[in-house]
Amino acid sequence: MDTTQRTDQQRSADRRRRELLEAADRVVLRDGPGASMNAIAAEAGITKPILYRHFGDKGGLYAALAKRHTDALLEALRAALDAPAERRERVEATLDTYLAAIEARPQVYRFLMHPSEGGPQGDQGFDIGLYSAPVLRRMGEELGKVIEERVDLGPGSQQLARVWGHGIVGMMHAAGDWWLGERPCSRAELVRSLADLLWGRLAAAGDRVGGPGF
Amino acid sequence: MDTTQRTDQQRSADRRRRELLEAADRVVLRDGPGASMNAIAAEAGITKPILYRHFGDKGGLYAALAKRHTDALLEALRAALDAPAERRERVEATLDTYLAAIEARPQVYRFLMHPSEGGPQGDQGFDIGLYSAPVLRRMGEELGKVIEERVDLGPGSQQLARVWGHGIVGMMHAAGDWWLGERPCSRAELVRSLADLLWGRLAAAGDRVGGPGF
DNA sequence: GACTCCTGTTACCGCAAGTAACATGTGAGT
DNA sequence: ACTCACATGTTACTTGCGGTAACAGGAGTC
Numbered sequence: 001m002d003t004t005q006r007t008d009q010q011r012s013a014d015r016r017r018r019e020l021l022e023a024a025d026r027v028v029l030r031d032g033p034g035a036s037m038n039a040i041a042a043e044a045g046i047t048k049p050i051l052y053r054h055f056g057d058k059g060g061l062y063a064a065l066a067k068r069h070t071d072a073l074l075e076a077l078r079a080a081l082d083a084p085a086e087r088r089e090r091v092e093a094t095l096d097t098y099l100a101a102i103e104a105r106p107q108v109y110r111f112l113m114h115p116s117e118g119g120p121q122g123d124q125g126f127d128i129g130l131y132s133a134p135v136l137r138r139m140g141e142e143l144g145k146v147i148e149e150r151v152d153l154g155p156g157s158q159q160l161a162r163v164w165g166h167g168i169v170g171m172m173h174a175a176g177d178w179w180l181g182e183r184p185c186s187r188a189e190l191v192r193s194l195a196d197l198l199w200g201r202l203a204a205a206g207d208r209v210g211g212p213g214f
Numbered sequence: 215m216d217t218t219q220r221t222d223q224q225r226s227a228d229r230r231r232r233e234l235l236e237a238a239d240r241v242v243l244r245d246g247p248g249a250s251m252n253a254i255a256a257e258a259g260i261t262k263p264i265l266y267r268h269f270g271d272k273g274g275l276y277a278a279l280a281k282r283h284t285d286a287l288l289e290a291l292r293a294a295l296d297a298p299a300e301r302r303e304r305v306e307a308t309l310d311t312y313l314a315a316i317e318a319r320p321q322v323y324r325f326l327m328h329p330s331e332g333g334p335q336g337d338q339g340f341d342i343g344l345y346s347a348p349v350l351r352r353m354g355e356e357l358g359k360v361i362e363e364r365v366d367l368g369p370g371s372q373q374l375a376r377v378w379g380h381g382i383v384g385m386m387h388a389a390g391d392w393w394l395g396e397r398p399c400s401r402a403e404l405v406r407s408l409a410d411l412l413w414g415r416l417a418a419a420g421d422r423v424g425g426p427g428f
Numbered sequence: 429g430a431c432t433c434c435t436g437t438t439a440c441c442g443c444a445a446g447t448a449a450c451a452t453g454t455g456a457g458t
Numbered sequence: 459a460c461t462c463a464c465a466t467g468t469t470a471c472t473t474g475c476g477g478t479a480a481c482a483g484g485a486g487t488c
Binding site: 087088136137140147149150151152153159160162163164166167168169170171172173174175177178179184185189190193194196197198199200201202203204205206207208 | 301302350351354361363364365366367373374376377378380381382383384385386387388389391392393398399403404407408410411412413414415416417418419420421422
């Protein structure tokens, strides 16, 4: 009948879509974010217009791709955030989860956060910068919500929690990005350093000899 | 002689270069970061190849453009960082300086940090994402140096300071970006909230009723 | 068998980055 | 005065991308 047929078709379309996304994933992870639609189509064994029929435009495809990875990352973060432990331990676990993720799959990370710098040669094409912001925004919003739910911040807590959510995510992101590039220390050390920062060690530290401190 | 001639020529070339950069600035601020080389050349009253002779490629031009603005911003930040005041006040002044800058010239900010999302219509073109990272990196490095010079952090201070430098810059950036988009509060409130975060208020806050806190 | 979708193709448009090859003005050296 | 070197400027082109139109089967439905 009509319904079953529609269902069948939708099923088929969804499967196809997933296959295409997986092919796109392979190409993007291999060639960097500058991968062309032609290359992706070729990897999937088809041609361009099909991609456009499924995803509208390149932005749609990349958004779908980004969503997959983002969802996975957010789930891992939520787990670390919800673990039964002291606050400090949770913070460290969350930081460590994030850093472990970007360490384990730097290609994915670079795709999500640092559009196009992959390929050895020119990457005229497309700006995916629009998709890195949403990732960080989502993480910031989620963290803000968790903070507001869990921590007693007195009046104005909602706003404060949101600011902190975005701020902490930004801190994690920037520090992680720098760390991933230079690897100046172990992951555990980085986690501890960041947690110390959040724990007010900057305020507690004394001035250095020779003048007023920062 | 040779030297004076070379100097004259170089002077002329430098002036030309500055003019071109100013024209590029106007176009980028008007049309968004997706501005084409043709458009920039037209604004400057010349044609494309000249731009390429001066800046190599579009990346070179945009890097030069970014450097201008970045230098200006860094100088303002250094001033706030070096002001004679208590540490907390300096931190707040620095945060406020950064936020005031991005608030005053959001177009410039978006150009530096958020490549291509300016124009109302399609922006196939070019990825400037490569230039936002350097900006943040430079800020992070500088802040790290200042912290290491001024704050007594005990053993491992250099590494810790660098981590904190990048982390704090990332926090400032992410929170500022979110704030600029949503304007959920005044600048002063944002500054206070972030400074409170750095001052360990997250660690000091109590759990909310109903379970262990974040 | 005609009709309708869905999938797939080839061939094309428009536009941007980047490049060659050619034109021209100007000061230096002889 | 002539020419050489050189910087500045041009037009016209190539290449490669995103995106689209128009066409070509194939599988169910009436």
